[in-house]
Amino acid sequence: xSALIQxxxxxxxxVLAAFAGPRIVYGWANxxxxxxxxxxxxxxxxxEGQEGLKLGDHVFIGHFNRIDGSNGLVxxxxxxxxxxxxxxxxxxxxxxxxxxxxxxxxxxxxxxxxKSTRIGAYSFIGPHSVIAPGSQIGKGVIxxxxxxxxxxxxxxxxxxPQAHGKPAVVMGDSREIDRALxxxxxxxxxxxxxxxGKDNLRRAxxxxxxxxxxxxxxxxx
Numbered sequence: 208x209s210a211l212i213q214x215x216x217x218x219x220x221x222v223l224a225a226f227a228g229p230r231i232v233y234g235w236a237n238x239x240x241x242x243x244x245x246x247x248x249x250x251x252x253x254x255e256g257q258e259g260l261k262l263g264d265h266v267f268i269g270h271f272n273r274i275d276g277s278n279g280l281v282x283x284x285x286x287x288x289x290x291x292x293x294x295x296x297x298x299x300x301x302x303x304x305x306x307x308x309x310x311x312x313x314x315x316x317x318x319x320x321x322k323s324t325r326i327g328a329y330s331f332i333g334p335h336s337v338i339a340p341g342s343q344i345g346k347g348v349i350x351x352x353x354x355x356x357x358x359x360x361x362x363x364x365x366x367x368p369q370a371h372g373k374p375a376v377v378m379g380d381s382r383e384i385d386r387a388l389x390x391x392x393x394x395x396x397x398x399x400x401x402x403x404g405k406d407n408l409r410r411a412x413x414x415x416x417x418x419x420x421x422x423x424x425x426x427x428x
Contacts, residue, residue, distance in 0.1 A: 229270045235262050256280075259296065263328070278340065279323030285402065287331045289352075294338040296324045327362065328402045347403060349381050363407065382411035 235246040238257055243264040252272040254260065260276025263284035268274065270290050274282075278296035288294065302316035310316050322341030326332070330344055333352035338344070345362035354368050354375035365379035389399060389411055400408040 231267075231269075235266070237261055256296070259323075278321040281323075281325045283326060283328040283330075283346070285329035286326050289332060289334045291334050292332050292336045292338070294324060294326070294332070295340045297321050298340050347381050347407070349384075350375065351378075363403075382407060383414075385411045386414065 229249055229251040231247050231249055233245070233247055235243040235248055237243070238260065241261075243262055243266065245264050246262055246266040246268075248262075248266075248268045249270040249272070251270045252268055252274060255273070255275045256277030258276070259279045260274065261281045262268075263282060263286070265285045266282055266288075267286075268282075268288045272288055272290065273293040273295075274280065274288075275293075275295045275297060280294065280296050282288070282294070298320040299310075299316065301318035301320070303310050305318060306313060306316055320340050324338060324340060324342050326338070326342075326344045327346035327348060329346060330348040330350070332338065332350045333354065335352055336350050336354045336356065338350075339355065339357040342356050342358060342360070344350070344356065344360045345364065347363040348360050349365040350356055350360075351365070351367035354366060355373070356366060357374045360366055360375075361377070363381045364377045365381055365384075366375040367378050369376045385399070389395060389408070396408055396412075399411070403411070
């Protein structure tokens, strides 16, 4: 199917899905005109500020997520976003709370957060997670379900909730998880190295993956 037909098909499927239920649609057009033929996106995910959103190819975004590109959001190649996650580049709850009724008509609300967010290649965002504005998530990261992520997450970190309402912390290294599968399938080594790098392939295979630094515990936005 040609790229043109794919581009025309996506909005039509989204309209029909309002009556037929959630569907995953292949193909995504970024605001800059770049076309991601292998990116798959749910008809029932909410996108805000698409002019500031940049998806890589081979991205998967499942059902009932909120994706906010209003202040810049990059989701790199191969990222998987499961269901019921919020990935944000702005936050207004402090402004609304402290300004009350004045918030609505104020062009520059006090405490309003506008920060660009990035998720690195082949990372995984578990269900019911919140990625706060300004978060910089490295490549190969696993964000466990029900996590609140704020700040910088190192490459290959596994992060998860330490306590309700507190930022996620580093709990492991995804290269450790990948080792057994890579050892059983040497034909996959070159593909893994394409995005992870040869050094990280060696670390995954040989068990010398360094423990990543703890995720930044910035104050929630």
